Amino acid sequence: EVILVESGGGLVQPGESLRLSCRVSGFPFENFWMSWVRQVPGKGPEWVANINQDGSEVYYANSVRGRFTITRDNAKTSVFLQINRLKSEDTATYFCAREDCSGGSCPTGWFDPWGQGSPVNVSS
């Protein structure tokens, strides 16, 4: 069974830092791109970052570039999201998601499956 479990969220003050983790099992983690996607309640999801299989390529949404850093540890089948200088507008549930492959081509661009999410609340 494919399982993604996020952790590390919580209540933080503006300006602080946070590191989210996503532990994966049930598939060959080292073969897939991974993404972080966030969602404010009542809004559509927002992709924030992704990383290729060996961590040599990373991409960020314009809205988070410079403050967010995505990394991975294939030995620990985990992907991480470091968030610095947190702002109130970063308040959301953060999901990790696998970017699927198709016919040997990766990434495809769609997300399947997703973790259960880790809520982050930035408030003083």
Next chain:
Amino acid sequence: DVQMTQYPSTLSASVGDRVTINCRASESVSTWLAWYQQKPGKAPKLLIFDASTLQTGVPSRFSGSGSRTEFTLTISSLQPDDLATYYCQEYDTHSHIFGQGTKVEIK
């Protein structure tokens, strides 16, 4: 960035009804489009990719169509379990833009 607009924002239908959800892209995304279902308190679940390919395990009452800027998700016979919010997502650009969602309510 490309903009993805879904309509309607909410729809109410009866069990057994045919339901159509629309998604419009501000510029062509070819057929690089996915649909997701999200139930309250849960993560999104992939239903369709490449605009019309049903993900393995998804009931055949779901179907997708369209290309370039106009896309449709159809539920051929609405079931109580289909109560959810549905999102489209483009992957023609690296920004992976999602629509704002269509909430489906059961009458």
